[in-house]
Amino acid sequence: MAITSVLTLALAAMVGCQSSSPRGGGMTKDVGFKIAVPTFGTEIKQGEVQSVTISLERGDYFKQDVEMQIQASTPGISVEPTSVLIKSSEKPEVHVRITVPQNAPIGDYIIYVKGEPESGEPTSTVFTVNVVSP
Numbered sequence: 555m556a557i558t559s560v561l562t563l564a565l566a567a568m569v570g571c572q573s574s575s576p577r578g579g580g581m582t583k584d585v586g587f588k589i590a591v592p593t594f595g596t597e598i599k600q601g602e603v604q605s606v607t608i609s610l611e612r613g614d615y616f617k618q619d620v621e622m623q624i625q626a627s628t629p630g631i632s633v634e635p636t637s638v639l640i641k642s643s644e645k646p647e648v649h650v651r652i653t654v655p656q657n658a659p660i661g662d663y664i665i666y667v668k669g670e671p672e673s674g675e676p677t678s679t680v681f682t683v684n685v686v687s688p
Contacts, residue, residue, distance in 0.1 A: 660686060661685060
């Protein structure tokens with residue numbers, strides 16, 4: 555019983571700490587990219603706006619522009635921008651504003667992030683926003 559509890563906690567910790575997507579753009583480390591999002595759930599109070607950083611982890615030889623699509627899982631909170639092009643010559647990060655209305659239901663919301671390169675495979679990941687009372 556104790557071993558099962560320890561293994562369950564270890565698995566939960568590993569899943570909760572994942573901070574980047576599967577590789578996109580190419581199958582090898584040097585020619586692909588990953589999307590890095592906040593590691594732990596982001597807590598935002600009702601009626602507040604918070605900025606988070608989403609970035610690309612580029613392989614050494616990955617020199618493509620990447621179109622990022624960002625959206626909340628359900629109405630109730632909003633994200634801006636919802637779409638951004640990260641050029642290969644630019645700093646590989648985007649600052650996203652998450653707005654939580656005063657009347658937003660308390661709970662967890664999933665933010666979806668998808669990155670699509672000029673050629674090659676797209677990739678995606680998610681992170682959690684926890685809406686709490688003020």
